[in-house]
Amino acid sequence: MDAQLRKSIAEEAAEYRPMLYRMALIQLKNADAAEDATQETLLAAVEKAVTFEARSSLRTWLFAILRFKILDIMRDQSKSRKFNSPLPTDDRGIDDYETGAFDVLFDTNGCWLDAKDPWTNPQTVAEQEAFFKVLEACMTRLPARTSRAFLMREWLELEPSEICAKLGISHGNLRILLYRARMQLRLCLDLNWERT
Amino acid sequence: MADPLSCKETTWLVSEARERALSSEERQNLAEHIATCTFCQGASRQFEVLFKEIDNYLGNSRSEKAAQK
Numbered sequence: 450m451d452a453q454l455r456k457s458i459a460e461e462a463a464e465y466r467p468m469l470y471r472m473a474l475i476q477l478k479n480a481d482a483a484e485d486a487t488q489e490t491l492l493a494a495v496e497k498a499v500t501f502e503a504r505s506s507l508r509t510w511l512f513a514i515l516r517f518k519i520l521d522i523m524r525d526q527s528k529s530r531k532f533n534s535p536l537p538t539d540d541r542g543i544d545d546y547e548t549g550a551f552d553v554l555f556d557t558n559g560c561w562l563d564a565k566d567p568w569t570n571p572q573t574v575a576e577q578e579a580f581f582k583v584l585e586a587c588m589t590r591l592p593a594r595t596s597r598a599f600l601m602r603e604w605l606e607l608e609p610s611e612i613c614a615k616l617g618i619s620h621g622n623l624r625i626l627l628y629r630a631r632m633q634l635r636l637c638l639d640l641n642w643e644r645t
Numbered sequence: 646m647a648d649p650l651s652c653k654e655t656t657w658l659v660s661e662a663r664e665r666a667l668s669s670e671e672r673q674n675l676a677e678h679i680a681t682c683t684f685c686q687g688a689s690r691q692f693e694v695l696f697k698e699i700d701n702y703l704g705n706s707r708s709e710k711a712a713q714k
């Protein structure tokens with residue numbers, strides 16, 4: 450019984466490996482470290498298979514395990530101080546901190562150029578999975594720094610001051626990165642999500 | 646009375662509201678603009694759906710709070 454549960458969790462969890470790896474890579478910025486964190490997450494999932502409650506989704510459970518691993522790694526890194534330094538300059542184009550990229554959506558008075566279809570939340574499991582698929586693809590397409598800041602806030606749930614310290618940016622810059630992430634995700638979903 | 650908001654400024658406040666509680670003036674300006682602008686009614690509905698599904702997808706504490714209600 451137990452062995453069978455572990456086996457089925459292992460098989461199902463493996464499907465999430467690519468996304469877990471991408472989420473880890475965005476935060477850790479290092480392929481080996483991201484691979485290790487992914488592997489450890491999958492192993493921990495199998496190890497703790499009996500504690501998995503079927504009413505929560507396997508994806509959110511895996512994300513929660515990975516989240517703790519990444520927070521741990523970040524804590525160690527800030528102790529050893531190696532990683533606290535801002536990213537190399539080539540990753541921080543000045544564009545990162547401008548909201549101007551979205552000006553094309555508005556006229557010169559700042560009015561939307563076209564009407565917006567009022568979305569409704571996905572209702573069925575199939576609709577939700579379809580939405581999540583597009584959301585994943587859209588998140589993966591965010592610029593590296595934008596997605597890192599965005600997921601530090603929305604997934605790791607770090608305080609803005611912690612994120613600013615880790616990324617070596619001002620509070621104003623962080624607000625712009627978060628704004629850009631949200632604007633970009635809305636636009637990407639609007640273009641790619643096939644509503645029923 | 647502050648100047649009325651533009652749609653662009655409205656999107657900024659909608660994002661800001663995820664980070665902090667808006668001031669009562671900001672909330673009022675936002676509500677007034679959205680009440681009269683059908684484009685922003687659509688856009689803010691889209692952001693509402695987007696934010697809720699981001700929470701569900703990531704399984705963060707906001708989604709747990711919503712589930713408890």
Ligand SMILES: [Zn+2]
Pocket residue numbers: 560561651652655678682683684685
């Ligand atoms: Zn408007």
